[in-house]
Amino acid sequence: MHESADTAAIEVRGLTKRYGDTVAVDGLDLTVEPGQTLALLGPNGAGKTTTIECCEGYRAPDAGQVRVLGLDPRRDARRLRPRVGLMLQEGGVYPLAEPGEVLRLFAAFHADPLPPDALLERVGLADARRTRFRDLSGGQKQRLSLALALVGRPEVVFLDEPTAGLDPAARRLTWRHVEELRADGVTVVLTTHLLDEAEHLADRVAIVDAGRLVALGTPDELTHGDDPEVGFSARPGLDVVDLSRHLGVDVVEQRPGRYHLFAPNDPALIARLAGWLEAHDVRLGELRAGKRSLEDVFLRLTAEDDSTGARQVAS
Amino acid sequence: MSGVVPAERRVPLVPAILAQARMELTLLVRSGESLIVTLGIPLGILAFFSLVEVLPTGDEPAVDFLLPGVLAISVAATGLVAVAIQTAFERKYGVLKLLGGTPLPRAAFVVAKALAVAALLVVQSCLAVAVATLGLGWRPAGGIALALALVLLGAATFTALGLLMAGALRAEATLAAANAVFLVLLVVSGVTFDASALPAPLALLGQALPLGALGTALRAALHGDGIAVVPTAVVAGWGLAAVALTVRTFRWEP
Numbered sequence: 246m247h248e249s250a251d252t253a254a255i256e257v258r259g260l261t262k263r264y265g266d267t268v269a270v271d272g273l274d275l276t277v278e279p280g281q282t283l284a285l286l287g288p289n290g291a292g293k294t295t296t297i298e299c300c301e302g303y304r305a306p307d308a309g310q311v312r313v314l315g316l317d318p319r320r321d322a323r324r325l326r327p328r329v330g331l332m333l334q335e336g337g338v339y340p341l342a343e344p345g346e347v348l349r350l351f352a353a354f355h356a357d358p359l360p361p362d363a364l365l366e367r368v369g370l371a372d373a374r375r376t377r378f379r380d381l382s383g384g385q386k387q388r389l390s391l392a393l394a395l396v397g398r399p400e401v402v403f404l405d406e407p408t409a410g411l412d413p414a415a416r417r418l419t420w421r422h423v424e425e426l427r428a429d430g431v432t433v434v435l436t437t438h439l440l441d442e443a444e445h446l447a448d449r450v451a452i453v454d455a456g457r458l459v460a461l462g463t464p465d466e467l468t469h470g471d472d473p474e475v476g477f478s479a480r481p482g483l484d485v486v487d488l489s490r491h492l493g494v495d496v497v498e499q500r501p502g503r504y505h506l507f508a509p510n511d512p513a514l515i516a517r518l519a520g521w522l523e524a525h526d527v528r529l530g531e532l533r534a535g536k537r538s539l540e541d542v543f544l545r546l547t548a549e550d551d552s553t554g555a556r557q558v559a560s
Numbered sequence: 561m562s563g564v565v566p567a568e569r570r571v572p573l574v575p576a577i578l579a580q581a582r583m584e585l586t587l588l589v590r591s592g593e594s595l596i597v598t599l600g601i602p603l604g605i606l607a608f609f610s611l612v613e614v615l616p617t618g619d620e621p622a623v624d625f626l627l628p629g630v631l632a633i634s635v636a637a638t639g640l641v642a643v644a645i646q647t648a649f650e651r652k653y654g655v656l657k658l659l660g661g662t663p664l665p666r667a668a669f670v671v672a673k674a675l676a677v678a679a680l681l682v683v684q685s686c687l688a689v690a691v692a693t694l695g696l697g698w699r700p701a702g703g704i705a706l707a708l709a710l711v712l713l714g715a716a717t718f719t720a721l722g723l724l725m726a727g728a729l730r731a732e733a734t735l736a737a738a739n740a741v742f743l744v745l746l747v748v749s750g751v752t753f754d755a756s757a758l759p760a761p762l763a764l765l766g767q768a769l770p771l772g773a774l775g776t777a778l779r780a781a782l783h784g785d786g787i788a789v790v791p792t793a794v795v796a797g798w799g800l801a802a803v804a805l806t807v808r809t810f811r812w813e814p
Contacts, residue, residue: 301661326663327569336654341590346583353579354663356569
C-alpha cells in the first residue's frame with residue numbers, strides 16, 4: 246500500500262454517521278489515490294451510500310474527517326463542486342426535460358465544460374436528444390446521469406450504483422465509460438453490490454459491512470489468501486454435518502447449493518469429497534480450489550456469524 | 561501523477577443563473593396543467609365575469625373591478641400553485657438534490673426561480689391587460705408602475721409560500737394543499753366579486769390573507785388612489801413570514 250496524505254484524492258478518517266439510534270457508518274477509514282478507481286462493495290444497508298454522500302457533502306459526519314482533493318466537502322463546497330462530478334443512486338433529472346436541455350444546463354455551471362452534443366453522442370444518447378427524460382429507458386436515464394457527472398471535466402467522480410437496474414449490455418456500456426475515466430486519470434469512487442463489477446472496474450475494492458470496512462485491497466489481493474480454500478456447488482440442502490464428519494474439516498453451505506470447505510486444497514481431501522458425493526449420489530456442479538472468488542471473500546466477510554474471519558483478511 | 565492541484569475553476573455565475581432560469585421557465589410552460597392554472601384560470605375569470613354580470617362587482621364597469629383581482633390571481637396561481645407543485649416534484653425526483661451537488665450556488669438557484677416567475681408574470685400581466693384593454697374596454701386610471709411593483713411584491717410573497725409548502729410537505733401533499741389553498745383564497749378574498757357580499761367576518765379574513773390584500777392594493781393602485789398601506793403591509797408581512805419559515809424548513813432532498 247502506498248498511502249500518503251499529501252497526494253490522496255480522497256481521504257476518509259474515522260468517519261462515523263448515525264441516523265437516530267442506527268449507526269450507518271462506524272469509524273470508516275479510506276484513502277483513494279489520484280487516478281484510482283475504488284469500488285465500495287457491500288450488501289444493502291452496509292453504509293455505502295452514506296459514505297459516498299459524506300464525500301459529496303450531502304451529509305455532515307458525526308465524527309471523523311473527510312477530505313476530497315484536500316478540501317472539506319461541506320465547508321469548502323464552493324471550491325470543490327466545480328472539480329467533482331456525481332451521480333445519485335436514482336433520479337436527479339426533470340421528468341419533462343430533454344437530455345440535450347439538461348446537459349446544456351449542467352454545462353452552463355462550468356467554466357470549461359465538455360461540448361454537450363459530443364458528450365451525448367459519446368454516451369449513446371444522440372438519438373434520444375429530444376426525448377423527455379421520463380420517456381427514456383432505464384439505461385438511457387443512467388447514461389444521461391453519467392453524462393451530467395462528466396460534463397464539467399471533473400477530477401473526482403462519485404457514482405452511486407451506476408449500473409443498478411441495467412441489463413447486461415447497458416452495464417457493459419457503463420463499464421466502458423468508467424474505464425475511459427480511469428484512462429483519463431480521473432479518480433472514481435463507485436458503489437456496487439455486484440462482485441463482478443467491482444472486480445472488473447476497480448483498482449481497489451473496499452468491502453463494507455454494517456458501516457465498517459471489513460477488507461480493502463486490489464481484487465487480486467482479496468482473492469489470493471494465504472490459505473487457499475475449497476468450494477463446490479451441488480444441489481442445496483446436503484447434510485453438511487455428515488460431510489464435515491466424513492472429511493474431517495468444517496463445511497458450511499454459504500448459500501443454497503454453494504458449499505465451502507475450511508481446509509487447504511489437498512488431493513486426499515478432494516478424493517474423500519468425491520467419495521462422499523458418490524455415496525450420496527450427488528452430482529457435482531462446480532469445484533473451486535486455490536484462488537478464491539471475490540464472491541467467497543465477500544460472503545465470508547459479510548456473513549453475520551463470521552466476524553472473526555473478517556478481521557484477518559482486513560489486516 | 562504529479563501532486564499539483566489544478567487552479568481553482570470559477571463558476572460562470574451569470575450564465576449559470578440565466579441557464580437555470582431558462583430551464584425553470586421552459587418547464588413551467590411545458591407543463592399543461594400548470595399553464596391552465598397560470599394563464600387559463602385568470603384570463604377565463606377576466607373574460608367571463610366581465611361579459612356576464614353574475615357576480616356583484618359594485619357600480620363601476622365589471623372589468624375595472626376584475627382586472628386588479630385577476631392580476632392578483634395570476635400572481636397567486638404562478639407563485640403559490642405552479643411553483644409549489646413544480647418545486648415539490650423537483651424535490652421528490654431528486655432534481656434539487658443533484659443541483660445541490662453542482663457548482664450552482666443555492667442562492668443562485670433561488671434567483672433563477674424568481675427570474676422565471678417574474679418572466680411568466682410579465683407575460684400573464686400583459687395578456688390580462690391586453691384582454692382588458694382591447695376586448696373589454698378597460699382604460700387605466702394611472703398607477704401602472706405602482707401596480708407593477710405590487711405584482712412583484714406579491715410574486716415574492718406567493719413564491720415564498722409556494723416554496724414553503726414544496727420544501728416541507730411531500731409532493732402529493734403539496735399538490736393537494738396548493739390547489740386547496742388557492743381555491744379557498746379565491747372564494748374568501750373578494751378578488752372576483754365585491755367582498756361586501758360575503759359575511760363580514762369572512763370578508764375581514766379575506767383581507768387579512770395575501771390574495772385579498774394584494775387584490776385590494778392593486779385595485780387602489782389602478783384606480784389612481786395610490787398606495788393602500790394596510791393591504792400592502794399585509795402582503796409584505798405574509799412574505800416576510802414565509803421567507804423566514806422557508807429558510808428554516810426547506811429540505812432539498814426527497
